Amino acid sequence: MQYCWLPQERREPVFREKPPVVLSSSRFQRIRANATQAAKQEQLHQQQLRNEADEKLRIGGEELLRKFAGRNLCISREEECARELKQMQDEHLEAKRLAEEEAKASRLEHQKTRRERIEAAQKLLEQLRPGPRELQCARLQSEVMRSVNAQREVQAEFVKATRRQEELDRKIFQEQVLRGFEEAQLRHREQCQQLAEHKKELLQLIAERERERQATKAxxxxxxLQERERNQRMLKEQQDKEKELQAARQRLKKEEALASLVMSDQRQKRLLMLEEVEQVQCDIHNKAKGHLEQLKRDRAKQRVEQRIQRNEKLAKELAPRLHYSAREDEERHKRQLEEMRKVHSAEQAKRRESREQAKNARLAVQREEEKLARRMRQKAAEDRKEAEKLRLQNDLTNVQFMKQQRQEHLQRIRELRRELDDQVKKRIEEETRPGTNYNREAQLEELREDAFFFDYARQLMDEAKAKGCPLKPFIRAVGQYKNDNRIGAEIRIPRHMITRLPMGRRAQGDSQAEGKEKSLKDQEPNANELSKEEKLLRQKIQENLKKIEDLVLQEGEAKKNPTTS
Structure with a gap:
C-alpha cells in the first residue's frame, strides 16, 4: 500500500513496439509493380510527345531551308532605323494634315453657325419690334379666346344635351307613371274581388271552426273533471305512503345514533392505548441509539491510534532507502546537464553556420539587385532623353500650327476691318452728298415699317381665321397702331376747293415762284425712285387694310348667321 505523503520512486514508461507486417515475396513484387506502372506509362507518354515535337521541328527547319535557300531572314539595324524614321515622318505629316482639316472644318462650322445665329437674331428683332410684338400678343390672345369660346360652346352644347335628356326622361317617367297607375287600378279591382270571395270563405270557415271548438271544449x-278526480285519489294514497316512510326513517336514525356513540367510545380507548405503546418504544430506541454512537466514537479513536503507530514504523524502516534514491537522482541530473550542454553547443555551431550562409546569399542578391537597378536607371535616362526629344518636336509642330492659325485669324480681321472701313466711307459719302433729303428717307422708313406691320397683321389674321380664332385682338392691335401712327387721319381737302390761282402780289419774304423754284431732280437726285417706292408702299398698305376690313366683315357675318338661323 502506497501513501501520498511519502516520497515515491520514479517509474519509467514502457513503450511496446507494433508487431511487424509479414508479406510474401510474390505479394511484395505485385504491389511494387502496381505502384510503378502509372509512373512508367506517364514517362512513356512524355517521351512520345517529345519525339513528335522534335520531328515537327526538324520538318519545319527543312522546309525553311528549302524556301529561303541560305538568304538572310533578319533585317539590318540601318534598315530598321530608316523604316522607323519614315514611319514617324508619315505619322507627323498625317497628324498635321488632320489638324489642318479639323481647323478648316471647325472654322467653316463656326462661320455657318454665326450666319445662322445672325439670321435668327434679325428675324427675332423684326418680330420683337413694337408693332409685331403687339401682333404676337394679339395672336396669343386670339388663341386663348378661341379656346375659351370652344369651351363655352362645349358647355352650351352639354347644357342643351342635358336639358334634352331631362325632358326625355321626364316624358318617359310620366308615361311610366300613367302606365303604372292604370296597372295599379286593375290590380286593385282584382284584389277587391279576390278579397270579397276570400272573406266569404273565411266567414264560413270561422262558423265551422266555432262549432267544432264548442264540441271539443265540452x-x-x-x-x-275525470282526470282531476283520479289525481286526487292518487295524491291521497301517496301522502299516506310518505307518512309511513317518514316514521320508519326516524326509527332508523335513532338506532344509528346509539350505535355511533358506542363505536366512538371504543375508538377513543384504542387511541389512548396506542399512544402509550409508542411512547415506550421511543424511549427504548433513544437509549439504544446513544449507546451505539458511543461505541462508534470509541472504535474511531482506536483506528486512528493504530494508523499512527503503523505509519511511524514504516517511516523508520524506509529512511535509508530514501537517502539512496536521492543520490542516484542527483547523478542522473548531472549526466543530463552534460548532454544538454553538448547538444546546445552543436546547435549553436549549426545556427552560426546557417546564419553565415544566409548573410552571404543576401549579399549576393543585394549585389545583383544593385547591378539591375543601375541598368534600369541607365535605360530610364535614355528613355527620358528620347521622350524629351519627341516632346520638343511635338511642341515645335504645335507652335508652328498655332502661328499659322494666328496669321489666318489676323488676315480675316484685316479683311473685316477693310470691309467696315469701306462701309463707313460709303455712309459718310452718302451723308455728305449735297441735295439729300434725310427727312424723306425717315418717312420712307416709317412707310416700310407700316407696310411690314399691316402685311404681318394680315398674315396672322389669315392664319387665325384658318384656325377658327377670333379676330378681335388683331382688330384692337391694328386700331391702336393706326391711332398711334396717325394712319388714315390725314386732312383731306375736297377737290372743288383746290385751286392754283395766285392770290395778290408777291412780296419780299414770300416763297419763290413756281418757275424760279428748283426742280425736284436738282433737289433730290433719287427723287423718282423714292416716289415710286412711296407709291408702292402706300398701295401695299391700302391693299392690306382692305383685306383686313374684308376679314373683319366676314367674321361679323359669320357671327350674325348663326343667330339669325
Whole structure:
C-alpha cells in the first residue's frame, strides 16, 4: 500500500513496439509493380510527345531551308532605323494634315453657325419690334379666346344635351307613371274581388271552426273533471305512503345514533392505548441509539491510534532507502546537464553556420539587385532623353500650327476691318452728298415699317381665321397702331376747293415762284425712285387694310348667321 505523503520512486514508461507486417515475396513484387506502372506509362507518354515535337521541328527547319535557300531572314539595324524614321515622318505629316482639316472644318462650322445665329437674331428683332410684338400678343390672345369660346360652346352644347335628356326622361317617367297607375287600378279591382270571395270563405270557415271548438271544449271539460278526480285519489294514497316512510326513517336514525356513540367510545380507548405503546418504544430506541454512537466514537479513536503507530514504523524502516534514491537522482541530473550542454553547443555551431550562409546569399542578391537597378536607371535616362526629344518636336509642330492659325485669324480681321472701313466711307459719302433729303428717307422708313406691320397683321389674321380664332385682338392691335401712327387721319381737302390761282402780289419774304423754284431732280437726285417706292408702299398698305376690313366683315357675318338661323 502506497501513501501520498511519502516520497515515491520514479517509474519509467514502457513503450511496446507494433508487431511487424509479414508479406510474401510474390505479394511484395505485385504491389511494387502496381505502384510503378502509372509512373512508367506517364514517362512513356512524355517521351512520345517529345519525339513528335522534335520531328515537327526538324520538318519545319527543312522546309525553311528549302524556301529561303541560305538568304538572310533578319533585317539590318540601318534598315530598321530608316523604316522607323519614315514611319514617324508619315505619322507627323498625317497628324498635321488632320489638324489642318479639323481647323478648316471647325472654322467653316463656326462661320455657318454665326450666319445662322445672325439670321435668327434679325428675324427675332423684326418680330420683337413694337408693332409685331403687339401682333404676337394679339395672336396669343386670339388663341386663348378661341379656346375659351370652344369651351363655352362645349358647355352650351352639354347644357342643351342635358336639358334634352331631362325632358326625355321626364316624358318617359310620366308615361311610366300613367302606365303604372292604370296597372295599379286593375290590380286593385282584382284584389277587391279576390278579397270579397276570400272573406266569404273565411266567414264560413270561422262558423265551422266555432262549432267544432264548442264540441271539443265540452269534451275536454269532461275529461278534465275525470282526470282531476283520479289525481286526487292518487295524491291521497301517496301522502299516506310518505307518512309511513317518514316514521320508519326516524326509527332508523335513532338506532344509528346509539350505535355511533358506542363505536366512538371504543375508538377513543384504542387511541389512548396506542399512544402509550409508542411512547415506550421511543424511549427504548433513544437509549439504544446513544449507546451505539458511543461505541462508534470509541472504535474511531482506536483506528486512528493504530494508523499512527503503523505509519511511524514504516517511516523508520524506509529512511535509508530514501537517502539512496536521492543520490542516484542527483547523478542522473548531472549526466543530463552534460548532454544538454553538448547538444546546445552543436546547435549553436549549426545556427552560426546557417546564419553565415544566409548573410552571404543576401549579399549576393543585394549585389545583383544593385547591378539591375543601375541598368534600369541607365535605360530610364535614355528613355527620358528620347521622350524629351519627341516632346520638343511635338511642341515645335504645335507652335508652328498655332502661328499659322494666328496669321489666318489676323488676315480675316484685316479683311473685316477693310470691309467696315469701306462701309463707313460709303455712309459718310452718302451723308455728305449735297441735295439729300434725310427727312424723306425717315418717312420712307416709317412707310416700310407700316407696310411690314399691316402685311404681318394680315398674315396672322389669315392664319387665325384658318384656325377658327377670333379676330378681335388683331382688330384692337391694328386700331391702336393706326391711332398711334396717325394712319388714315390725314386732312383731306375736297377737290372743288383746290385751286392754283395766285392770290395778290408777291412780296419780299414770300416763297419763290413756281418757275424760279428748283426742280425736284436738282433737289433730290433719287427723287423718282423714292416716289415710286412711296407709291408702292402706300398701295401695299391700302391693299392690306382692305383685306383686313374684308376679314373683319366676314367674321361679323359669320357671327350674325348663326343667330339669325
Amino acid at each position: 269534451k275536454e271539460l269532461e275529461e278534465a
